[in-house]
Amino acid sequence: MQSMTQRRVILWGEQIDNGNVRLPGRMMEGTGKASVKASGSCRLTQAVTAQRTFLWGTRSGTRYVQYKRNVLRKQRHWEKIVTAKKKKRKQEKERRKAKHAEDKGAAHQHSKRVLKAITKERLLAAKEAAPWLCVDLSMTSHMTKKMFVLSWKEISRLAAQIRRLYGSNKKAGKPFWICLTGFVAGSPISEECFRMNDGFSNYLMDTTPESYLDLFPLETIVYLTPDSENALQDIDPHRVYVLGGLVDESIQKKLTLQKAQEHSLQTARLPIAEYMVKNANVKNYHSETLAINQVFDVLSTYYETQSWPEALKAGVPPGKGYVLQETAL
Template identity: 35%
Template sequence: MIGGTEGCSRSTKRYLLRRKKKKEKRKAEKLRKRVSSLRKALQSVQEGNFVSRRVLKQLTRDKLRRGLEQGVIICFDCSYESLMSPKECGKFAQQFCRAYGANRSSATPASLHLVSCSPGGPLLNACKAKCDGFERYTIVMHNTSALEAFGSEKDIVYLSPDAEQPLLSVDKSVVYVVGCLVDEHLLKGKSLAEATRHGCKALRLPLQEYAATRHMQVVNPVLAINQVVEVLLGYIQMANNWEEVIHSAVPSRLFRAKS
């Protein structure tokens, strides 16, 4: 029975039912046309033909939504914001803009989340000020930690340059946490300590292992937030090839030849 039809005559109920079915049919037809249009647009892209800006934007939005629902989860831990200056919050926002841009351009986008995120907090305000269209970003914001948000379903791994063990693979069953800190000198070891405090594993990107294959050494293991995201996205997209990913995503100035 259709809600709100109690007390209506039989003919009125039939009319309301027909109207509901027509509405559902129009909705289904609209969805069918949209899917058909997107398929044609995708085929045009694959064939190297022109695609309108409107269609391209829709394809990108759909791709990001799929990434949000099905992609590898990357969390940005905002719990450090009380330790950060306004300048550092602004620097994080700039790096997050670049990270989002890299995710938007990726063929296999990740699922991006801001965790321990305070509404009206300095980091969120900096993102709104620095990132054009931030309110429309395809991301999820949580006022809880990554452990509280995902710990019952997935393993939590903190990515820390101070961790002893390297990250060997990127897995959808794992949530990867990136600290929002941008000043590595004053707060060295903070992300590792945070992982220990929550009883979570901490891993580092395999920069040392990459350097060893090229007879080099790591000058600085600390990457910008967007560079960390680019490495993770690249690993997924480049058939799990760490060497190729690090070579393309990590600045060469972070390495030097062994003396």
């Protein structure tokens, strides 16, 4: 009867011949059955290891060849991916270089420090010679108060509009001087401006808790409201143009007009009706009420180009339902 060790060896495909353990294609010599019994698990381990080595490495069998082919195929695939990425990065780098050379050829490229100094000088010069644009933030008390979340949402939108307005003014070739009146420290709009706008304390503009009525002569003030009967004809650098600090959700009909009339102020509206027509749309929505940054974009573009069509095209978004007259034809 065969021993347990001999049975296990045979299960793995080895043969017992006169006490010698023999593998296909390879012989392991022993000293008889006693040697197999004495070797025990050590002899079995050597047999199994030899059999596995035969299957995967010592002979060029089918499994080994297939394994090698898979490895090579994956390696070639990975090399193709790496090569493609390197080529893409090289093309992107060349594209950036070409664009940089084009920009440098169009105009002398200044350093960031120089550009910042130029912007600062241009804005400070506007304080003396350019028209002033005043945003009346005392109007925030008229915002919706049905829900605290909605009111805070409106204040956040107003703070974002102030950031966009200031950003547009920095880029303008002929900037205005910006003044925020009714800007009370610790108020919701004050806290939101500092929270949302990085470097707000370094903005080159005036902020004051006082009213524009106490800061400027009444005859120099032009209150911009969409409810005015007077279309704005031109921008006078000696005037102060006032915008009510409201957002679309909180607009109350003729609120800004009534406030201006209470103090006998001159009022004006953007000449949307004179240069634009209603555009047919699915919702049949048309509005001449713009956000404060959109109003500023119109004023700033006109101040540079002296063209109302170009200014209205730059500041009035298509969603308001108006297009230029020549566009509608």
